[in-house]
Amino acid sequence: MPVLMDFLTTNSERHAQQRTIKDKHKRLVLDGLAKGTLLAFGYEEPRKMKDFPVEVPAHFWNATVLWQEGEIRYEGIRLIGVRVIGRSQINPVTITPPPRPGRPTRKDQVETAFNSLLADGSYDLNVSAIHQFPLVRARVKALFPGEDQSNKGLRDKALYGILSPLVAAAKA
Numbered sequence: 608m609p610v611l612m613d614f615l616t617t618n619s620e621r622h623a624q625q626r627t628i629k630d631k632h633k634r635l636v637l638d639g640l641a642k643g644t645l646l647a648f649g650y651e652e653p654r655k656m657k658d659f660p661v662e663v664p665a666h667f668w669n670a671t672v673l674w675q676e677g678e679i680r681y682e683g684i685r686l687i688g689v690r691v692i693g694r695s696q697i698n699p700v701t702i703t704p705p706p707r708p709g710r711p712t713r714k715d716q717v718e719t720a721f722n723s724l725l726a727d728g729s730y731d732l733n734v735s736a737i738h739q740f741p742l743v744r745a746r747v748k749a750l751f752p753g754e755d756q757s758n759k760g761l762r763d764k765a766l767y768g769i770l771s772p773l774v775a776a777a778k779a
Contacts, residue, residue, distance in 0.1 A: 629674075636691055637668060646697065649679065649689035663689060713747065713760035717769045720746035725777060732778055740766050 639645030647668075648660035663679060663686060670681035679686045720743050724730035729746075730739060744761045748754075 633674065639693075640665065640668060640691070644694055645691050646694055647689055647691045649677070649686035652685040652687050654687060660688070660690075661686075710760060713754075713765070714769050716747045716751050716754065717743060717761070717766060718773065720750055721770060721773050723750065732774060736767065736770050736774055737763065740770075743770065 636645060640647060647663040649663050650658055650660055667679050667681045667684075667686065670679060672679050677687065677689045679689055721730065724739075724742060724746055729742065740763055743766060744758065747761060748756055
């Protein structure tokens with residue numbers, strides 16, 4: 608019987624030690640989350656295939672945390688699949704907008720050429736804009752010699768669309 612008692616005592620002490628270690632790890636994780644060195648992400652339930660994980664707000668950690676299941680319950684919200692990672696594991700993502708369809712615009716070049724012509728007095732606001740398109744084309748090509756020297760993006764229709772508001776603003 609004493610052997611059984613020793614075994615039970617040893618077993619309960621082992622469980623107590625394991626509980627102490629688990630509690631210590633939980634405190635370390637919670638401290639890391641509070642300091643911002645750790646981040647937690649999870650999925651709102653019900654989870655769908657297209658869902659992305661969301662960052663777990665700090666105040667959720669004061670709610671019911673089911674550590675073994677990776678689940679947090681807070682005021683009717685249930686986050687599942689919760690994972691904790693170090694901040695250093697996150698790579699910043701830069702999202703660039705997709706390129707616009709069609710030919711690249713030369714609007715900035717045309718505006719620069721127009722302002723240049725207006726500043727040196729070469730652009731006459733009293734003359735029809737269509738008669739000054741060759742002047743604008745020539746100035747664009749002169750100001751941007753490394754760019755495309757063709758008339759792509761400098762046709763009458765494109766120039767009219769770009770210059771009309773500029774001429775109207777300059778006249779006002």
